[in-house]
Amino acid sequence: MTGTPLRADARRNRERLLAAAEQVFTEQGVTASTEDVARAAGVGVGTVFRHFPTKEQLIEAVYQARLSRLADLADRLAASADPGAAFAEFFTTTVEGAATKNALAEALSRAGVATSTAEVGQWLRRALGVLLTRAQETGAVRPDVTLPDLMGLLIGTSRAVEHLSDDPGARTRVVRVVLDGLRVPG
């Protein structure tokens, strides 16, 4: 996959760029200009386009980073002794972490669509599927909910929470509503 290993300064700049891009895109949205990202990273625009030939690819890279953090969290929680609690914790943590600029919601939304996020998306879906199935087997989550349903709810609840970002009480209330709806009815 990886051809020649990157030179030291190249790798350093690549990581700086990813971090800067994540911050800038989170604050201003993906419509932020490439020069803004370059300035935030302390490099020239040429460097941005050498590492990410297209703005689209830079955006995708940021999304991939976010998605792999999520997948990692799901993997860790999948081993939990209490699947219901693990499920709830993943849901809450994910949604609370999305309190700015639709960041995670957009990333999640692409997980099932964009080609370049295919691998990470598959990883995340598999991990989430385990989390969901175990929670359903122990009766903690209603059995009719599917994996796509869950992803839609994650995206939607993130959006709801983002809209309520200035009121922590409202945030927890909204998450509780959705989690209650995910429990077995009756």
Added chain:
Amino acid sequence: MTGTPLRADARRNRERLLAAAEQVFTEQGVTASTEDVARAAGVGVGTVFRHFPTKEQLIEAVYQARLSRLADLADRLAASADPGAAFAEFFTTTVEGAATKNALAEALSRAGVATSTAEVGQWLRRALGVLLTRAQETGAVRPDVTLPDLMGLLIGTSRAVEHLSDDPGARTRVVRVVLDGLRVPG
């Protein structure tokens, strides 16, 4: 408020523009160019900017139209004999109508923020407040949910449904999950 009444052709073009803008923005998002809107309306760009001096104002006008339709629906349902059913119907109808391009969600999201949507936003909030309070009084909706919570959930569920736009079964399942979560727990 309105100075001289518009000439016949001016009024006709204004309505054509609003309809075209709504369609174009729904299909391509608000990043669609002004010329696209003009072409869809069958007028020149000059005409667009005469009626809406800024693209932002055109967007706001489209959002206002959407919001007033929602507020109208809420008003009609507020008179219902079954507040719980009225609440559920409003929720379902609103969310199902938002199946494309974040259209309603964005409009709703602005209802509490943007200045020019202030009036319509206030109307919608008042109507929604009545719907919510009545449903809570009859025990159909849990009492701890507030009006901002409800708006957040409307926005979020719209987003979730939009993401699942190709699977009607998933759509109804997701709406049911949120509506169940909004009922009195236990």
Added chain:
DNA sequence: CGGGAACCGGAGTGATCACTCCGATAGTGT
């Protein structure tokens, strides 16, 4: 029907943005 005002259309303008190119710079193997 006719004159005058309101309105229309679309070429033109300035700004912005994604992306390119090449001289300068800095890392790496010997």
Added chain:
DNA sequence: ACACTATCGGAGTGATCACTCCGGTTCCCG
């Protein structure tokens, strides 16, 4: 230390977009 090359920085380029301007057209009123 030195040469060789990967990498860097940022001025330059072409395209696009929101917005303006004015000659021509259409509507309204007496």
